[in-house]
Amino acid sequence: MKDIERMVVSAYEDGEVEFPWSDRVLKKMEENPEWVAEAQSHRRIKAALASSPEPDFSEVRQRVKARIEAHLPRRRRLTLPPVWMSVAAAAALVLVAGGGFWVGRQTVATPPSAVAELQVQVPKTLGLKLSGEGQLLMASTLQGKSR
Amino acid sequence: MTLKLLLPLAFLLGAVAPAAAESEQMLVVKITPRVIESDQTVSWEQPLTQVTKAGVPVVVKIDAGTLAIRVTVTPFVRGPDFLLVVQGEVRQRDEKGSRGSSSLQSLLVPPGESIVFFPLGRQIADSDRQMVVMMKVEYQGE
Numbered sequence: 001m002k003d004i005e006r007m008v009v010s011a012y013e014d015g016e017v018e019f020p021w022s023d024r025v026l027k028k029m030e031e032n033p034e035w036v037a038e039a040q041s042h043r044r045i046k047a048a049l050a051s052s053p054e055p056d057f058s059e060v061r062q063r064v065k066a067r068i069e070a071h072l073p074r075r076r077r078l079t080l081p082p083v084w085m086s087v088a089a090a091a092a093l094v095l096v097a098g099g100g101f102w103v104g105r106q107t108v109a110t111p112p113s114a115v116a117e118l119q120v121q122v123p124k125t126l127g128l129k130l131s132g133e134g135q136l137l138m139a140s141t142l143q144g145k146s147r
Numbered sequence: 148m149t150l151k152l153l154l155p156l157a158f159l160l161g162a163v164a165p166a167a168a169e170s171e172q173m174l175v176v177k178i179t180p181r182v183i184e185s186d187q188t189v190s191w192e193q194p195l196t197q198v199t200k201a202g203v204p205v206v207v208k209i210d211a212g213t214l215a216i217r218v219t220v221t222p223f224v225r226g227p228d229f230l231l232v233v234q235g236e237v238r239q240r241d242e243k244g245s246r247g248s249s250s251l252q253s254l255l256v257p258p259g260e261s262i263v264f265f266p267l268g269r270q271i272a273d274s275d276r277q278m279v280v281m282m283k284v285e286y287q288g289e
Contacts, residue, residue: 119207128276133268136254
């Protein structure tokens, strides 16, 4: 049996051969007991693999990790003189404060897209009466009259 | 290091400059509903401030027991002055039912000048309280 034929049988057993090629594989199996034996061998291997427990790779994983870390350059800790640390802290503070200021300003300065509705409640003890139509006046006119 | 200092400064300048330009268009509407007694003393007031822009109304709903007052102020910029369009709607509910009145008026107001709106009318008996809504419009940042 050729290697290519073994690969075809293996693919067929894994469900990777589609119609009409699958029919041709079946026909080959009917004609050649060697193909049937190959297929049965595949099934036995698959069953054996499915029933065996998952290998424990944790130890191998640890060893590989240790070897990789041994080859990695060590991380250098950032050590700055106190003056530079202060300057860096000040720069960070300015950045944060600037961002906050900008966000705050945007909140106030953003043009309102909808009509603003404000609501107030007059104490119930203060009874008011409707006496006529609304009237609009300049405050200065009113003050002039009241004097 | 220079970059560390310059970046925040550029950030600040770049962010504040456009915001300041926008604020030129923003208007601050100060509205103070007040209840004035017959002896002209103020028995209740609630100052309100709202940032808006020209043409966008600010609505104040005043819940006064049986009276529901709705004052809509729309500021416009007319040259150096503000044109204030004030709409007043009053609805009175009592045992007889519900009745209401509405008015629409406008005034050309110089900046910083206050206007007074009487949503319930001015012709009241001497012994009665009066509802007055004081209004003032300014450019934001003034």
